[in-house]
Each structure stands twice: as structure tokens, then as C-alpha cells.
Amino acid sequence: xxxxxxxxxxxxxxxxxxQPDALRRLLEHDAEFKRVARExxxxxxxxxxxxxxxxxxxxxxxxIYAFGLLPRWTALRDSITLTVYYDTGVDFRGSxxxxxxxxxxxxxxxxxxxxxxxxxxxxxxxxxDVSSELATxxxxxxxxxxxxxxxxxxxxxxxxxxxxxVLLAGHAAGEGARVLEAxxxxxxxxxxxxxxxxxxxxSIARAFAYVGRMFVIGRGLEYATAREVALKLLETCRTAxxxxxxxxxxxxxxxxxxxxxxxxxxxxxxxxxxxxVEASARVREAGxxxxxxxxxxxxxxxxxxxxxxPEPPLPxxxxxxxxxxxQLFASALARxxxxxxxxxxxxxxxTLAR
Amino acid sequence: xxxxxxxxxxxxxxxxxxQPDALRRLLEHDAEFKRVARExxxxxxxxxxxxxxxxxxxxxxxxIYAFGLLPRWTALRDSITLTVYYDTGVDFRGSxxxxxxxxxxxxxxxxxxxxxxxxxxxxxxxxxDVSSELATxxxxxxxxxxxxxxxxxxxxxxxxxxxxxVLLAGHAAGEGARVLEAxxxxxxxxxxxxxxxxxxxxSIARAFAYVGRMFVIGRGLEYATAREVALKLLETCRTAxxxxxxxxxxxxxxxxxxxxxxxxxxxxxxxxxxxxVEASARVREAGxxxxxxxxxxxxxxxxxxxxxxPEPPLPxxxxxxxxxxxQLFASALARxxxxxxxxxxxxxxxTLAR
Numbered sequence: 001x002x003x004x005x006x007x008x009x010x011x012x013x014x015x016x017x018x019q020p021d022a023l024r025r026l027l028e029h030d031a032e033f034k035r036v037a038r039e040x041x042x043x044x045x046x047x048x049x050x051x052x053x054x055x056x057x058x059x060x061x062x063x064i065y066a067f068g069l070l071p072r073w074t075a076l077r078d079s080i081t082l083t084v085y086y087d088t089g090v091d092f093r094g095s096x097x098x099x100x101x102x103x104x105x106x107x108x109x110x111x112x113x114x115x116x117x118x119x120x121x122x123x124x125x126x127x128x129d130v131s132s133e134l135a136t137x138x139x140x141x142x143x144x145x146x147x148x149x150x151x152x153x154x155x156x157x158x159x160x161x162x163x164x165x166v167l168l169a170g171h172a173a174g175e176g177a178r179v180l181e182a183x184x185x186x187x188x189x190x191x192x193x194x195x196x197x198x199x200x201x202x203s204i205a206r207a208f209a210y211v212g213r214m215f216v217i218g219r220g221l222e223y224a225t226a227r228e229v230a231l232k233l234l235e236t237c238r239t240a241x242x243x244x245x246x247x248x249x250x251x252x253x254x255x256x257x258x259x260x261x262x263x264x265x266x267x268x269x270x271x272x273x274x275x276x277v278e279a280s281a282r283v284r285e286a287g288x289x290x291x292x293x294x295x296x297x298x299x300x301x302x303x304x305x306x307x308x309x310p311e312p313p314l315p316x317x318x319x320x321x322x323x324x325x326x327q328l329f330a331s332a333l334a335r336x337x338x339x340x341x342x343x344x345x346x347x348x349x350x351t352l353a354r
Numbered sequence: 355x356x357x358x359x360x361x362x363x364x365x366x367x368x369x370x371x372x373q374p375d376a377l378r379r380l381l382e383h384d385a386e387f388k389r390v391a392r393e394x395x396x397x398x399x400x401x402x403x404x405x406x407x408x409x410x411x412x413x414x415x416x417x418i419y420a421f422g423l424l425p426r427w428t429a430l431r432d433s434i435t436l437t438v439y440y441d442t443g444v445d446f447r448g449s450x451x452x453x454x455x456x457x458x459x460x461x462x463x464x465x466x467x468x469x470x471x472x473x474x475x476x477x478x479x480x481x482x483d484v485s486s487e488l489a490t491x492x493x494x495x496x497x498x499x500x501x502x503x504x505x506x507x508x509x510x511x512x513x514x515x516x517x518x519x520v521l522l523a524g525h526a527a528g529e530g531a532r533v534l535e536a537x538x539x540x541x542x543x544x545x546x547x548x549x550x551x552x553x554x555x556x557s558i559a560r561a562f563a564y565v566g567r568m569f570v571i572g573r574g575l576e577y578a579t580a581r582e583v584a585l586k587l588l589e590t591c592r593t594a595x596x597x598x599x600x601x602x603x604x605x606x607x608x609x610x611x612x613x614x615x616x617x618x619x620x621x622x623x624x625x626x627x628x629x630x631v632e633a634s635a636r637v638r639e640a641g642x643x644x645x646x647x648x649x650x651x652x653x654x655x656x657x658x659x660x661x662x663x664p665e666p667p668l669p670x671x672x673x674x675x676x677x678x679x680x681q682l683f684a685s686a687l688a689r690x691x692x693x694x695x696x697x698x699x700x701x702x703x704x705t706l707a708r
Binding site for chain 2: 085090108236254261272275
């Protein structure tokens with residue numbers, strides 16, 4: 001088990017704080033995103049197949065909504081197994097493939113992209129390393145530009161992947177300039193938010209030091225946030241946190257809840273909010289503690305802890321802000337538990353596992 | 355909390371045991387499946403969008419592989435939220451929509467199908483109630499034919515949904531007769547298997563009475579099984595069981611493992627097996643207990659408990675057998691914990707939650 005030394009968790013926290021700068025760095029590459037969007041349009045490659053693992057796959061959950069809401073293209077988290085292991089011979093014509101990998105070295109993502117390109121897809125690598133194997137295999141490369149990420153658990157790469165997906169989707173919809181400007185404002189909002197949020201989260205996290213399991217719920221755009229917050233808690237705090245859509249919670253797992261099983265609800269102002277509010281009412285009936293975060297956190301009646309956030313200039317950008325309380329919570333909870341979030345036991349930064 | 359009376363769990367166990375008969379009942383409707391497959395082909399509606407919650411959504415994870423491996427069509431678990439809550443105006447031409455609902459009354463699945471049909475999809479309801487609202491809204495209805503299901507946690511509806519998806523996929527590939535025959539053999543295998551498996555599982559389940567959290571891993575075809583086994587444990591045993599692909603486990607959550615955090619590995623003979631074997635080795639290094647089930651369970655080195663299964667006549671059918679040890683385990687573990695799996699606290703059979 002990693003033990004906490006004087007600097008334990010310093011990289012993880014620093015990288016959370018670097019997110020506004022990392023986001024601005026990505027936006028400098030706007031012209032490249034515009035070019036790739038035009039190429040996808042020119043080829044009528046409007047079925048978007050996203051592949052990645054861990055945080056990259058969580059970001060892909062957001063991509064479904066970014067492409068669905070902006071150019072109204074269908075995007076999916078594609079099965080890597082069908083193409084790489086089962087060698088199915090999927091018809092990739094009319095598809096844009098987005099290979100998502102921080103390092104650009106995830107073996108089965110690289111192999112998927114190689115095969116998809118041969119089979120007629122327009123292949124694009126989104127990676128921090130534009131000279132990586134993934135970048136070489138793909139026809140086009142979009143830099144995530146998050147800068148060096150030292151903590152094993154991704155933070156700024158996750159938010160920059162969200163930004164990359166929505167910027168690409170914005171250009172595909174002919175609204176790139178509007179999305180770019182709104183992302184700039186989100187960077188400013190993030191910067192203003194971080195100091196006070198860090199203080200508020202730390203005082204809540206201490207109360208969770210003995211929690212062994214949690215649910216994190218969200219719906220629609222914020223399902224990606226629920227997945228990513230749950231993954232941070234698992235990776236850095238050894239808390240068994242499971243992400244669920246608000247509706248799926250009510251379809252079964254609500255039966256597992258009791259007063260020792262808290263639920264974190266991600267609540268943003270959009271048309272899916274009533275589903276999150278209703279599911280939270282079921283949680284409260286079961287006697288479980290509720291943490292509510294997001295720009296509609298105040299809508300969750302009877303929440304035990306509330307972490308409100310500002311509204312972004314475009315509703316589709318809410319997840320770039322919504323994930324931050326969860327990242328800070330994981331950082332604070334790991335410290336409260338004496339764990340080192342920079343180097344969780346058993347993990348390395350580049351996962352070469354199949 | 356539901357307390358266990360003399361008959362507590364009797365319906366849940368009986369319905370697990372009814373699965374061979376339920377499966378045979380479904381196969382009597384073969385001609386209807388063939389007709390729907392032909393209609394999808396005739397309309398070139400070869401992008402398959404599946405929608406459902408809970409066990410139905412888990413079955414959809416299997417549908418991705420059934421359609422990918424047989425007719426080589428791309429199938430996805432579509433976002434209900436984009437269409438129902440965000441009212442995006444998705445282009446549904448060229449899509450077959452499969453609405454999956456045991457009761458046929460899940461509100462947002464009904465609404466999704468209504469809108470998809472208006473927008474040009476070929477809509478098909480798969481439900482136990484062929485006179486339900488879902489059946490009325492869709493153009494075509496395929497009966498799940500599982501018969502009355504009284505236990506809140508679905509079992510025979512889940513396996514019949516798998517069978518329905520693979521039979522439809524088989525007909526779409528022009529291999530319906532071969533899949534039908536193989537499904538008949540699976541019913542026979544299931545029947546032969548149940549008595550001894552029930553005994554073997556019961557003796558293992560007792561050792562898990564104090565387990566608060568688990569991971570259930572699988573990959574490819576068996577990811578659906580991992581999801582469904584985890585859901586049964588959550589619903590009926592109040593065990594925080596999280597499903598993960600074998601590869602995603604290695605990308606982060608492995609950090610949460612210790613000797614009190616067991617992992618259930620679903621292992622079947624197919625090209626994705628090496629990923630499950632490698633992930634299990636990581637689990638063993640972390641000191642966690644391993645339960646291995648499936649027709650390749652013996653390939654998981656150092657498993658503490660092994661539940662082997664027979665090979666189905668077609669590899670794509672393995673998940674119909676693989677889920678059964680998990681269902682029986684949930685039944686036995688709920689009894690060991692004094693919980694009533696027929697009526698988990700806070701759940702009702704028809705979930706009308708949004």
C-alpha cells in the first residue's frame with residue numbers, strides 16, 4: 001500500500017488546479033479541430049465511434065451528448081473487442097473513429113484504430129502525445145495538450161478530452177466559434193471557483209473516511225461525470241463507488257441502500273434534472289446520506305451536503321465544471337485516509353493491459 | 355427491510371429453474387423473429403438501437419455482440435435521454451429500434467419508441483406483455499414469452515431477452531435455423547446443469563455472507579453477464595457489486611482491491627479470454643479472493659472457487675449459460691443473509707421511475 005509522505009497527493013492536487021491553464025492550451029489548437037470536423041463532413045463520416053479505457057471511456061460518455069446535441073450525429077462508445085479480439089469485420093464506411101488515449105500507447109485502442117482505418121473509417125487520434133503510436137496509426141491527430149500529467153489518476157486530461165470532444169462537435173455543427181468562446185469562459189469560471197471549492201470539499205470529505213461504498217448518479221450529459229467521479233474514488237480512495245444513471249438506480253440498486261451507503265447526485269439544470277431529483281427522493285426514503293453537486297444542486301431536497309457550481313455559458317459545457325468537486329473530494333478523502341493519490345497501489349500511468 | 359419468511363425467495367429460485375422451459379416457449383415464436391429480421395433487411399435498417407433499463411439494458415450489452423458477430427450490424431445501447439428529455443431530433447432513418455421492457459410499461463422506453471417511430475425508425479417491442487403500451491407504440495412486437503415473473507429481480511426474462519436478440523440477429527444473418535437449433539440444445543444443457551450447480555453454488559455463497567463489495571469482470575460477449583450478475587447481487591443481497599470489463603479493472607479500479615474485496619471473473623472460451631486471464635492475475639497479486647465461472651473457468655489460475663460450465667453448441671450462446679451461476683449465487687447468498695430476494699426492499703416489479 002502506498003503510504004502518504006509529506007508530498008503525497010501533491011501532483012494530483014496540482015493537476016486539478018492546472019485545469020484552467022490546460023484548457024486554454026487546448027483552445028490554441030482550434031484550427032486543427034475545425035479542419036478535422038470539415039474532413040469528417042466532407043467524407044459524410046457522421047457515425048462517430050469512440051474507443052478508450054478508464055477516464056477516456058468516461059469522456060466518451062460525454063461525447064455521445066456533445067455530438068448528439070450539436071451536429072445531431074450519433075456517437076457511440078464502440079466495442080473494441082468486436083474488432084480487435086473477435087475480428088468481426090465491422091463495416092467502417094461512413095464512420096469517424098476517435099481513438100482516446102492520454103499516452104497514445106493503449107494497445108487495443110491502437111490496434112482498433114489500425115483496423116478501422118484499413119476498413120474505411122476516418123480515424124482521428126486524441127492524445128497528449130502527438131508522436132505516439134496511436135497518433136502514427138491514425139489519419140489525423142488532435143492534441144489534448146493537457147501537458148505532462150504525473151499523478152496516475154487523470155484529471156486535466158479528462159477535462160481536456162471533454163473540451164476536445166465538444167469543440168470538434170461544435171465545428172461539425174458550424175458553431176465552433178461559439179463553443180470556443182464559451183470554453184474560454186469556462187476556463188475563467190474554473191479558475192475563480194477552485195480556491196473556495198477546495199475548502200468546502202475538504203470539510204465534507206473528512207466525514208467519509210470510513211465509507212466503504214457509494215453510488216454516484218447522474219443522467220444524460222452528467223452520466224459521464226458520475227462515471228468519472230466514481231472512478232477517481234475507486235482509484236485514489238479505495239472506496240467502492242459505482243456510477244449509475246439516476247433511472248437505473250431506481251430500477252434495482254436502490255434496494256442495496258442504507259444509512260451507511262451514501263449517494264452522490266450530480267445535478268445540473270437541463271431537461272434530465274427531474275430524473276435525478278426523483279431518484280434522489282428514493283435515496284432519501286432509503287435513509288442514505290446524499291451529497292449534491294452541480295449548478296442545480298439546490299434542487300435536490302434534503303441533501304446532507306451541497307456543493308453548488310456556477311452555470312456555464314452553454315448548458316452542454318456543464319460537465320467540465322461538474323467533475324471538479326469530485327476530483328477535489330477524491331484528493332481530500334485520500335489524504336483523510338492516509339493514501340497517496342499520486343501513486344495508487346497497483347497502478348502505473350501507462351496501462352499496457354489488454 | 356424485507357424479512358425472510360418460510361417461502362422467502364421461493365419465487366426467485368423457481369423462476370431460475372424455469373429458464374429451460376421459458377426458453378423453449380420463446381423458440382415457438384421463431385417465425386415472428388424471422389419476419390421482423392426480413393423487414394429490417396428490406397428497409398436497410400441495419401443500425402440497431404437498443405433501449406431499456408436494468409436487466410434489459412444488460413441484455414442489450416449482449417445484443418451488441420449478437421448483431422456484431424452474426425449479421426455484422428452495428429448495434430448500440432442508445433441514449434434515451436437525447437431523444438426523450440433533450441428532444442434532439444436524432445435522424446432515425448436506417449435504424450431498427452428495439453425497445454426492451456419486461457412489462458412493456460417503462461415510461462421513457464415507451465416515449466423513446468414513440469418518437470423514434472415518428473422519426474423514421476423501424477420500431478420493434480420486445481416484451482412479455484404483447485398488449486402493453488410499448489407493444490402498441492411499436493410497429494412490430496416480439497414476445498419474450500418468459501411467462502409470469504413474480505420475483506422482482508428478473509431472471510428468466512433476462513435469459514429470454516438474450517435468446518430473442520440472438521435469434522433475431524441469426525435471422526438477419528440468414529442463419530436463423532442454425533441459431534434456433536443451438537438454442538434448443540442450450541435449453542437441454544441448462545436443464546441438465548441446474549441441480550448440481552445449485553448445490554455447488556450454495557456451499558460457496560455461505561462464505562460471502564459478510565462481503566460488502568465485489569467486482570464482477572467479463573469482456574466482450576460476457577460483459578453483459580458481468581453486468582447482470584452484479585445487478586442481481588445488488589438487488590437481492592445488498593452487496594455493492596460493480597461490473598467492469600476485465601481491461602477497465604486493470605486501468606484503475608484494481609487499486610481498490612484487498613483481501614476483503616472479492617472478484618468474480620466470467621471466463622468463456624473465446625478470443626477475449628486472455629484479457630480476463632490477465633486481469634485475474636492482477637487481482638490475485640492484490641490478494642483478493644477470486645470466483646471463476648464459465649466454460650473456461652479452469653483457465654483462471656489460482657481461483658479460490660471454480661464453477662465450470664459446459665460449452666454451448668455455438669460460442670455466441672455462452673452468456674445464456676454463464677449467467678446462471680450468478681443467479682443461483684444471489685439466491686443462496688440472500689438466504690444466507692436473511693434477505694428475501696422475491697421482494698427486495700424499496701423495489702416493485704414494474705418500475706415507473708423516469
